[in-house]
Amino acid sequence: MSAATGQDDCNALVKPSGNPKFGDYQANGIMALAKKLNTNPRQLAQQVVDKLDIDDICETPEIAGPGFINLRLKTNFLVDRLLEINADANNRLAVDKVADAQTVVVDFSGPNIAKQMHVGHLRSTIIGDSISRMLDFLGHNVKRQNHIGDWGTQFGMLIAYPDWRIKCESQAPEGAEPLIDAVGNRCIEDLEWLYKEAKRVFDSSSEFADFARKSVTQLHNLHPATVKLWKNIVDESRKHYQPIYDRLSVHLDKSNERGESFYADKLAPAVDWLKDKGLATKSDGAMCVFLDGFKNKEDQPLPFIIQKSDGAFLYATTDLAAMRFRLDELGAKRIIYVTDARQKLHFQMLFGTTEQAGWKDDDVKLQHVTFGTVLGEDGKPFKTRSGENIKLSDLLDEAVTRAKAVVESKNPDLSDAEKDKIAKAVGIGAIKYADYSNNRESDYVFSFDKMLAMEGNTAPYMQYAFARIKSIERKAADKGVDIEKDLKGLKKLNLTDAAELDLAKHILRYSEAIESAAAECRPNYLTSYLYELSQKFSTFYNDCPVLIAEADKRPTRLLLCKLTEKTIAHGLTNLLGIEVVEKM
RNA sequence: GCGCCUGUAGCUCAGUUGGAUAGAGCAACGGAUUUCUAAUCCGUAGGUCGCAUGUUCGAGUCAUGCCAGGCGUGCCA
The missing domain is CATH 3.30.1360.70 (Arginyl tRNA synthetase N-terminal domain)
Structure with a gap:
């Protein structure tokens, strides 16, 4: 042009x-x-x-x-590209790495210590994981950050409660057990019970509330006994959430943890810095940053509170300290925060303050990737009947159980081990896929029935396409076909049928899908691509027999199978963390 | 009050810096299996893209106003 x-x-x-x-x-x-x-x-x-x-x-x-x-x-062009992918030892599926690799921080998941992970953590955890995987595959230097909640106000009451109970032992209810010695060995359910108890008392007793605040101070001053108790609780919590990450195939472990406690010694310096610059001022006793364009109900300037009137720090402070760390120490050129949409205002102010403070270079991109709420069938946030958050582990259990029942009915002859493997891949894949395939900004209604219906745009549909290809491979030998031999060093193809051409063209568009999904942090672009790929494969599968095809057709069809298989497996497993199975 | 998000087929949702006749799945209806897994495929039907005005060769997409729902809006995260 x-x-x-x-x-x-x-x-x-x-x-x-x-x-x-x-x-x-x-x-x-x-x-x-x-x-x-x-x-x-x-x-x-x-x-x-x-x-x-x-x-x-x-x-x-x-x-x-x-x-x-x-x-x-031109068909010749398609053929050349397909053969190129076939010959690529690096298995990149025609997806190039970016020329300008960046250090990208992805902040996601962020569970709270001493609370079980619930359905509210699902989206951040898996969307963040997928974004990280895509950027990583495109060649960026991805730094996953799990900003766990291990240092806040609410944590104080957790530590304080056992002590306080002992103080008040005379008022303890009948049968109450002494807590102080036991806490270190508690499992997560008990910690959670402890948390709820502490919260209840915190809300009803100002005396305990004060006591809990002192406890936070003790922790923040690194009082040895308090720190020891704290460490126990953190370790105990990790024993709970690590298996959930593992079940979800989410790449997070201890090495990605940089919780609130990590920034403890960086909070005061951040506040001081802003005070020295004149950006932070006292208002109603609290240290605040006022930014242009933010108004409250009374049309007064809306503060970004970075230190409470009692001197304690809060999440804005931690986020500011984390921001500086990521920019200065991690060298981030792009920081992606994956949290629910309700925190939008907070991040606008965080980014605005960062901007004002001059902490970041102009070429650094700060991005708040938001998502909507997971709703129950009643259209309200997904909770149990009694109004409690639904535990992630329960959700996964149920999905696997339901998937198992489907496997039983569809394929009763498989071994138990195989059925369990399939149930796990299908059940957990269904939950993840249902989330990924929605536009992340919309709320969506969680429905086991829909996600495990295994019809339409669901994970099992793609897993099924994959399993069919694997089945062809297993049957090849019986039909006297040597796939390795047919595909190795393949030099020309015979691409003619409409279904072949349609599938071939779609295979070659994998990079478009990944690049757009990564650019906008929208995994649903990738799921749409994979769904269309599977649809086109199913049409091809119906129209074009592979193993009994004429000798001049067979290698072409085998290659289409192989590349579809690799692409589905790569998209599902490598980029979305959804397992594929040989049989289902 | 102000701000943000959402509103597309009966239901659940896609729709990529504005592009040609708005797409899927489910549900409904009709068809396909002596052939590599029917958890599949093919077809039919289904629309005032919340409403209105505007911008333009062209609007689901952009602007303005309105309606409905959700969320947020000073010491929780």
């Missing part, structure tokens, strides 16, 4: 065609440029087409409608 017009600022806007009759790709950019140059778009399109040198890729471009340029890929 530049060559045809002499303009350097033009964008061809080449996109996949909305309708197959317009070819494979269409250039939408001509009309806008023609308008800018005040010229006839169809004539301009012709001029651009005359300058185009893409004979090796496409058939002769067609000009259509008001000035679209329609492009149809």
Whole structure:
């Protein structure tokens, strides 16, 4: 376009065609440029087409409608690309690494110590994981940060409660057990019980509330006995959430933990820095940063509170300290926060303060990746009947149990071990996929029935496509087919059937899916791609027999199977952390 | 009050810096299995893209106003 017009600022806007009759790709950019140059778009399109040198890729471009340029890929081009992927020892599936690799911090999951992970943690945990996986695959230097809640106000009451109970032992209810010695050996359910008890008392007794606050101070001053108790509780909690990460195939472990406690000694310096700069001022006793454009109900400036009137720090402080650490120590060029949409205002203020403070260079991108709420069938936030949060472990258990029942009915002859493996992959995959496949910004209704229906756009549909390919591979030997031999060093293909061409073209579009999903942190772009791939494969599978195909057709079809298999496996397992299975 | 998000087929949802006749799945209806897994495939039907005005060659997409729901809005995270 530049060559045809002499303009350097033009964008061809080449996109996949909305309708197959317009070819494979269409250039939408001509009309806008023609308008800018005040010229006839169809004539301009012709001029651009005359300058185009893409004979090796496409058939002769067609000009259509008001000035679209329609492009149809040459079969030879498709063949060359497929063979290239087949020969690629690195298994990149035609996805290039980015030229400008960046250090990207991804902050996600963030469970609270001493509380079981519940359905509210699901989205941050798995969306963050998938974003990390995609960016990593594209060649970025990804630093996963699990900002666990281990140091806040609520943590004080947890530590304080046993002591306080002993003080008040005379008022203790009948049968209450002494807690202080036992806490270190508690399992997560007891810790959670302890947490709830402490919270209840905290809310009803100002005396205990004061006591709990002192306890936080003791912890923050690194009082040895208090710290010891704290460590026990943190370790105990990790024993709970690590297995959940493992079950979800989420790549988080102790090495990614940088909880609130990690920033403990960086809080005061951050506040001091802002005070010294004159950005932070006292208002109603609290240390606040006031930013332009933020108003409260009374149309007064809305504060970003960085230190409470009692001198204690809060989550804004921790986030500011973490921000500096990530920028200065981790060298982040992009920081992605994966939290629910309700925290939007907080992050706007955090980013604004960071901006004002001059902590970040202009080329550093701060991004709040939000998501909606998981709802129950009643359209309200997903809770148990008694109003409690639904535990993630219970949710996973139920999904696996339900999936097991389906496996039993569909495929009763498999061994128990196989059934369990499939149930695990299908059940947990279904939960994750249902989440990923929604636009993350919408709320969605959690429904086991829908996600495990195994029809339509669900994980099992893709797992099934994968299993069918594996089945073909298992049967090959019986039919006298040596797949290795057919595919190794394959030099030419025989691509003719509509289903073959359709599938081939889609396989080659994997990189488009990953790049758009990663650019906008939208895993649903990837799930859509994988679903379409599986659909096209199923059509192909129906129309085009593989093992009994003519000798000149068979390698082509085997290759399409192999590449579909690799792409599904890569997309599901490597990028979404959903297992595939050989049989189902 | 102000701010943000959401509103697309009966239901659940896609829809990529504005592109051609708005797409899937479920549910409904009709068909396909002597052939590699029918957890599949093919087809039919189903729409005032919340409402209105505007911007333009072109609007589900952008702007403005309105309606409905959700969330947020000074010491929780």
